[in-house]
Amino acid sequence: MFEKINDPIIIKNSNFRGCIFALVFPIYDYREEDLAVLKHLVFDKSMNYDTDEKIYKVNINNYCLSYTGGVVFLGNSPFLEFHLSFPSFNSVKKDVLEDNLYFAKEIIYNPYLIDGFFPSDMVKDTIRLIKNNINRKFKDGKWYYMHRNDTLIDEDNYLVNPILDNINLLDGVDEKTLYRLYKKIISGPPLTFLIGNVNEEECKKLIKKIILDNKIEKVVFEKKYNHFVKDVSSDLKMVREVTNFKTSFVCHTYKVRDMKCDRDKVLLLIVKKLLYSNDSFLLFDVLRKENNLVYRCGVSSTLSFGNLSLWAMTGKDNINSVSNCYDVIMSKISDINFITSKFSLILNSMKEKEDLIRENIMDYLVVRIKRFAEFNEKSRYEMMKDITALEVKNFIDNRLVLVSKYVGVGEEDE
Amino acid sequence: MNSAKFITLDNGLTILIYSDKSKSTNHVELITFFGGNNTSFRDKNDLVKKVHKGTAHLLEHYICEQTDYGNLISNLKNLNVLSANACTNSDATIFYFDTVRNFSACLRLFLTSIFSVSFDKDKLEKTKVAVFNEIRDDKDNISREILDVKVKNIFDMNVNVLGNKTSIKKIGHRYLKDIYENIYVPKNQLLVVAGNFDEEIILKMICVIYEKLTFKNNKRIDSIVEKRDIVKKEDVLRIDSLDEVIMSFKIDTRGMNNFNKYKFDWYLGMFGSINFSKLSKFNDIVRKDKACTGDVYCGTYLKNGYNVLEIMVYTKEREKIKDMILNIVSDFRNNKRDDFDLRKKESLMRVSVRKDSIKSYVSPIIDNYILFGYPHDDTLEFIESLNYDEYIETISQIDFSNYSVLYIENNRK
Numbered sequence A: 001m002f003e004k005i006n007d008p009i010i011i012k013n014s015n016f017r018g019c020i021f022a023l024v025f026p027i028y029d030y031r032e033e034d035l036a037v038l039k040h041l042v043f044d045k046s047m048n049y050d051t052d053e054k055i056y057k058v059n060i061n062n063y064c065l066s067y068t069g070g071v072v073f074l075g076n077s078p079f080l081e082f083h084l085s086f087p088s089f090n091s092v093k094k095d096v097l098e099d100n101l102y103f104a105k106e107i108i109y110n111p112y113l114i115d116g117f118f119p120s121d122m123v124k125d126t127i128r129l130i131k132n133n134i135n136r137k138f139k140d141g142k143w144y145y146m147h148r149n150d151t152l153i154d155e156d157n158y159l160v161n162p163i164l165d166n167i168n169l170l171d172g173v174d175e176k177t178l179y180r181l182y183k184k185i186i187s188g189p190p191l192t193f194l195i196g197n198v199n200e201e202e203c204k205k206l207i208k209k210i211i212l213d214n215k216i217e218k219v220v221f222e223k224k225y226n227h228f229v230k231d232v233s234s235d236l237k238m239v240r241e242v243t244n245f246k247t248s249f250v251c252h253t254y255k256v257r258d259m260k261c262d263r264d265k266v267l268l269l270i271v272k273k274l275l276y277s278n279d280s281f282l283l284f285d286v287l288r289k290e291n292n293l294v295y296r297c298g299v300s301s302t303l304s305f306g307n308l309s310l311w312a313m314t315g316k317d318n319i320n321s322v323s324n325c326y327d328v329i330m331s332k333i334s335d336i337n338f339i340t341s342k343f344s345l346i347l348n349s350m351k352e353k354e355d356l357i358r359e360n361i362m363d364y365l366v367v368r369i370k371r372f373a374e375f376n377e378k379s380r381y382e383m384m385k386d387i388t389a390l391e392v393k394n395f396i397d398n399r400l401v402l403v404s405k406y407v408g409v410g411e412e413d414e
Numbered sequence B: 001m002n003s004a005k006f007i008t009l010d011n012g013l014t015i016l017i018y019s020d021k022s023k024s025t026n027h028v029e030l031i032t033f034f035g036g037n038n039t040s041f042r043d044k045n046d047l048v049k050k051v052h053k054g055t056a057h058l059l060e061h062y063i064c065e066q067t068d069y070g071n072l073i074s075n076l077k078n079l080n081v082l083s084a085n086a087c088t089n090s091d092a093t094i095f096y097f098d099t100v101r102n103f104s105a106c107l108r109l110f111l112t113s114i115f116s117v118s119f120d121k122d123k124l125e126k127t128k129v130a131v132f133n134e135i136r137d138d139k140d141n142i143s144r145e146i147l148d149v150k151v152k153n154i155f156d157m158n159v160n161v162l163g164n165k166t167s168i169k170k171i172g173h174r175y176l177k178d179i180y181e182n183i184y185v186p187k188n189q190l191l192v193v194a195g196n197f198d199e200e201i202i203l204k205m206i207c208v209i210y211e212k213l214t215f216k217n218n219k220r221i222d223s224i225v226e227k228r229d230i231v232k233k234e235d236v237l238r239i240d241s242l243d244e245v246i247m248s249f250k251i252d253t254r255g256m257n258n259f260n261k262y263k264f265d266w267y268l269g270m271f272g273s274i275n276f277s278k279l280s281k282f283n284d285i286v287r288k289d290k291a292c293t294g295d296v297y298c299g300t301y302l303k304n305g306y307n308v309l310e311i312m313v314y315t316k317e318r319e320k321i322k323d324m325i326l327n328i329v330s331d332f333r334n335n336k337r338d339d340f341d342l343r344k345k346e347s348l349m350r351v352s353v354r355k356d357s358i359k360s361y362v363s364p365i366i367d368n369y370i371l372f373g374y375p376h377d378d379t380l381e382f383i384e385s386l387n388y389d390e391y392i393e394t395i396s397q398i399d400f401s402n403y404s405v406l407y408i409e410n411n412r413k
Helices: A032-041 A052-061 A097-109 A120-137 A141-153 A167-172 A175-187 A200-210 A262-275 A282-290 A316-332 A336-357 A361-372 A380-385 A389-399 B055-065 B072-078 B103-114 B121-138 B143-154 B165-169 B173-183 B199-211 B258-276 B281-288 B318-330 B337-352 B358-372 B380-385 B388-396
Strands: A002-005 A009-012 A018-026 A066-074 A077-087 A191-196 A218-221 A237-242 A248-256 A294-300 A307-314 A400-409 B005-008 B014-019 B026-032 B040-042 B048-050 B083-088 B093-099 B189-195 B234-239 B244-252 B292-303 B306-315 B403-410
Touching (some): A009 A200, A009 A361, A032 A066, A032 A167, A032 A175, A052 B337, A077 A097, A120 A141, A191 A200, A248 A316, A262 A307, A262 A380, A282 A294, A294 B121, A307 A316, A316 A400, A336 A361, A336 A380, B014 B358, B040 B173, B055 B083, B055 B121, B103 B199, B121 B173, B143 B244, B189 B199, B189 B358, B244 B318, B258 B292, B258 B318, B258 B337, B258 B358, B258 B388, B306 B318, B337 B380, B337 B388
Parallel strands (some): A237 A400
Antiparallel strands (some): A002 A218, A018 A191, B005 B014, B040 B048
C-alpha cells in the first residue's frame, strides 16, 4: 500500500532554463472505457477559459510553454496526471509560477461544463475519433500482428485493453458517467511536484496555498505495479493465421516462471538487452546480417508482466527459417561466455542512461515521481551491479519458458 | 554565451559546430543532399545522368552495411554509442550517431567509413534483399495511404523514396559507384557536430580526415525542379476512416532571397496559427458544427522549394468547409494586431529555453540552412523585429489560388 503525506516535492536544478509543475491523482474505481475517453477530454477548457483562444491568451501572458495531462498507468495502477512547463526566472526575468499555478487550479478544478456535466457533443466527438483511430490501427500490419500476439499471451487483460477488440464498449460512456468519475478523482488529495531552477521554500508555500488550500493530507492507494505472469505452461500455444497484409510475421514468446520481484524484472531486462540493444544485437545479426531474412525485427517485453517476445517481419517463404533462427539465438544467449562478454557493456550503458536522465528535465521528473510513488525502490543500475553472469544464465536456462508461437502469413515473399 | 556556427572548409564542406560543455551527449549528422526526389545528377564532365527510383535509399543501405571497415552501425555500436542509424527522405540522406563515450574515435570511424566504400556485385545483391524486405513491409504502413495521395496531388516531383522491386533490380554496382563518387562529395554535404568537446580540436580532426580524401567530382547537386501549379485541384479517397477535408495551399517563394524565405516562413506559420489552428475562430465554428468532429488541424511545411499551408477538418460538409477556408484566407487583413503580438511573444518564450537540449537547439538551425539557405540561429532579436504591418504586407503577396483539396470519404457508408 502507498501511504504518504502530500507535501509538495521540489526538485531544485539550476541546469535547466525551463521548469515543470506536475500534479498526480490516484484513480480508484473505474471502467476501462471511461478512462479511454477521459484521457482525451481532461484539461481542455474551464468555466473562465471556455474557448481555446482564451486559453491561449492566458498561457502566453503567463509564459506557459505547454500544459497537458491525461491518464497514465504504473503497472495496473492508473493516475490522472497534469503537467505544465514554463521558463525559469533567469530565462525571462520574471517569476511566473504563481500565475501558472492559478491557471492549473482553474483548469483542473473548474472544468468547462454544460448543464453540470462535460459537453455532450465533445464526448461524442471524442468517442468517434477514438473509434476511428482504433479502426485505422487494425489496418496497420505491424500493429495488428503485435496486437494479435499480445492477445494470445495476455492474462486478465493486462497487456491488451478490452476496448481494442470491442469498441462498442465506448457506447456505454456518456458525459454524466465521465464527469462523476472525474469529480471523484479530483476530490482526493493529489501529489505535487516542481522541478527547475526555483526557490524551494517559496515554491512550496505557493503550491500549498494555491493548489492544496493549505491542507496537507495522506495520499493512499494500492500499489498494483506488477501483474506477474501465472499461466507459464510449456504446453505450447501455436497460432497461425492467414492475413491480407503483404508481410508475414513470426513471434516466439517466453514467460518467466515464478516471476515475483524487481530483481526478476532486471534479469528479464538483461536478457532483452542481450538479444537486441546497442550493446548486443544478436537477433539483428542472425536474422539480417547473417541470413538476410528481414528488414525489421525486435524484442518486446513488459517487465511488470514477465514476457519476452522475439518478433520479425519477413516474407512468407522465410517463416520457418526465422523460426529456426530464434531457436539458435536463444541457445546462443545461454552461453556463459557470451553473457560475460556483453554484461559489462550492458551495465555501463545502464549507468550512462541513468546519468543522462538528469540532462532531460521531463525524464528526470518522471524518475523522481516514480521513486516517490515507490515504483522503483532502487535504480536498475544499482540492482544490475549485484547480478552475475551466472545468475543470468540460470535465469535463461531454468526460468524462461517458451509458451507460444504466433505466425501471421502475409501475401508476399521477398 | 556560446552559439552554434557555420564553417565552410576549402573543399566546400559546410560544418555546423556547437560546443556545450554543460551536456554529456554528443550528436553528429552527415547530411548528403541526395534523396528520393533527385532523378538526375551531373557527373564530372557535366553530363546529366538519370537516377533510378530508390537509388538514394539503396545507397544509404549499401554505405551502412558495406564500408571497407565493415558495417558502420555495428562498428559504432561497438564503440558504445547511445544510438546510430541512417535514413533517406525525398531531399537528403542522413547518417547520424549520438554518444557520450569515445566521441573522437566515433567521429573518426564515422567519417572515414562513409568515405571508404568499395562496390561489388555480390555485396550489392545482398544489400538489396533487406531493401526488398523494407519495400514489402512498407506496403502495410497505413499512415502512408492518405499522405501519398495528398502529396501526389500537390507535387509533380514526388518519387517513392524506397523505389520498387523493378527499379532496384535495375541498379548495378558500377552505376551505384558512379553515383556515390559524384554525390558523396563535400560541396554536397552538411556535417553537424554538437556536444561536449573542444571545438578547435574537433575541427582540426575533421580537416585532417578530409585532407586525406580525394574526390573525382565536387559539385552541389542541382535543385529539384518542381512545377509551380498543383497537380490535381480536387480528389476523393475512399477508405475506412472518418470523412475529412484536407486543403493544401502550395505557395511559391522561389523569387525570394534566402533571408526573405526564412522570414516568410515565420509569417506563414503565424498566419496558420491565427486563422486555422485550434486557437482560431474557425476552430470555434468547427467545434460547434454538428457536421464536424474534433479540432481543426493546421500545419506548414516545405517541399521541393515550395511552402505548403495545410488545413484538415473531420467533416462531411466539403463545399461549406472549403468555402469557409477560402473566405478566411482572403480576409487576412482583419487579422488582429493583438493576435499577431501573442504569437510573437510565444515564439520569444520558446526560443529562450531551446538550449536545454542540444537537439532542440541545433535542429531548427539545420532546418534554416537546408530549407532556406539561411545559416543562422533563430534569435530573439530577429523575432523582436517581426511586425504586424510587415506580416500583413507579406500575406497580401501570397497567391492562394494554387490549392488542392483531398476529400476522405468513409467507405463504410
